[in-house]
Amino acid sequence: MAGDAGAFDRFVAHFRAKVFQYSWLMCGQREDAEEVAQDTLLKAFESFDQLREPERVRPWIFRIARNACLMKRRKSVFAPSRELSLDEFLPAMEREGGQVKLQIADWSGLPDQEMLRSELKGVLDKAIGELPETYKSVMLMRDVEELSTQETAHVLELSEDVVKTRLHRARLAVRQKLDSYLQSAGGVRVGTA
Amino acid sequence: MLEPHERSEKCKEMFSLLSEYLNMELPADACREMEAHISGCAPCVEFTESLKKTVELCREYEPEELPAPLGDAAREELLGAYRKMMATRTD
Ligand SMILES: [Zn+2]
Numbered sequence: 001m002a003g004d005a006g007a008f009d010r011f012v013a014h015f016r017a018k019v020f021q022y023s024w025l026m027c028g029q030r031e032d033a034e035e036v037a038q039d040t041l042l043k044a045f046e047s048f049d050q051l052r053e054p055e056r057v058r059p060w061i062f063r064i065a066r067n068a069c070l071m072k073r074r075k076s077v078f079a080p081s082r083e084l085s086l087d088e089f090l091p092a093m094e095r096e097g098g099q100v101k102l103q104i105a106d107w108s109g110l111p112d113q114e115m116l117r118s119e120l121k122g123v124l125d126k127a128i129g130e131l132p133e134t135y136k137s138v139m140l141m142r143d144v145e146e147l148s149t150q151e152t153a154h155v156l157e158l159s160e161d162v163v164k165t166r167l168h169r170a171r172l173a174v175r176q177k178l179d180s181y182l183q184s185a186g187g188v189r190v191g192t193a
Numbered sequence: 194m195l196e197p198h199e200r201s202e203k204c205k206e207m208f209s210l211l212s213e214y215l216n217m218e219l220p221a222d223a224c225r226e227m228e229a230h231i232s233g234c235a236p237c238v239e240f241t242e243s244l245k246k247t248v249e250l251c252r253e254y255e256p257e258e259l260p261a262p263l264g265d266a267a268r269e270e271l272l273g274a275y276r277k278m279m280a281t282r283t284d
Contacts, residue, residue: 008275012263020260034260038267045274049281086209091240093201102236107243110250117250124250125257143251149218168212175247 012041019065022140023072026133032072040065059151062141066155083165084135089172091179105182119185120178127177135170142167203230204237211244 016037023033043064051060092103110117128136128144141152142163149167153160207230213219214227231237263271 008272012268012271016260016263021256021258024258025256030258033258037260038271041271042274045271045278048278090205090208091236093204093236102239104236104239104243107239107246110246120250121254124254128251128254139251143248144254146252149216164213164216164218168209171212171244171247171251174251175244178247178250179243 015044015061016041018145019061022062022065022145023069025129025140026069026137027072029072032069036065036068036072039068039071043068056151058145059147059155062145062147063155066137084132084169084173086169086172089169089176105179106186107179107182109186120181123178123181124174127174130177131170131173135166135173138163138166139170139174143171204234207231207234207237208240211241215241215245215248 019040020033020037023036024030027033027036040061044061047064051057093101110120128139131139137156138152138158141147141155142149147155149160149163152158152167153163156163158166207214207227210219210223210227214224217224219227231241
């Protein structure tokens with residue numbers, strides 16, 4: 001981090017928003033999320049000498065944020081729970097005249113079709129928001145923040161295998177909700193095997 | 194040629210590995226097996242595409258909620274910690 005005042009303001013503006021959004025999605029409370037953002041930035045400045053690799057500042061900040069978020073909760077939202085079963089996300093398949101058919105929406109207009117996209121934003125918001133916390137935290141790190149599997153494992157104190165397992169289920173759950181929405185909006189296309 | 198029943202068992206197996214496949218985290222042999230299956234299975238192609246698009250949408254996703262503007266007291270507190278940090282840095 002450079003020593004000028006501009007660098008300070010840019011750093012604070014960027015990470016304050018990021019950490020706020022993460023905590024907001026994890027805790028659902030605006031006040032808590034703002035406090036978590038403030039506490040995280042303070043802690044980051046206070047312990048900056050502990051950051052060994054400056055290029056890994058994002059996972060480092062998110063790890064502080066995750067811990068600050070945990071402090072806000074009496075009951076851990078990150079507590080392990082039963083893994084969702086993959087079968088819950090298998091698309092409906094049916095055999096018809098010896099052929100396997102898959103019931104799935106028409107996704108071909110995405111992501112280019114502007115209107116679909118803006119409508120989907122709300123659906124996506126809801127789909128991510130409704131994920132069980134253990135899955136949501138993984139998806140936010142891996143797909144939204146685009147941290148690596150290894151970085152996410154470090155931030156959330158999970159094994160890389162658990163990160164992979166949960167990410168897959170989180171994606172499938174979100175895909176399923178988007179698919180239901182697309183089916184209701186545009187009808188069903190039946191893929192044939 | 195696989196029977197429809199065998200095919201859906203294979204599809205299920207592929208289904209469990211799709212995210213690792215999309216993330217290019219599969220070992221080379223598993224990846225080849227996946228590609229071999231997918232290339233001959235229309236439902237798997239279609240499902241994989243929809244999952245890939247889900248990931249694309251998530252990558253572009255930006256939560257709408259923003260924090261309230263940073264108050265003066267909070268900014269001062271942060272700036273104090275920042276200055277302290279800069280002062281103790283040796284490099
Ligand atoms: Zn298949």
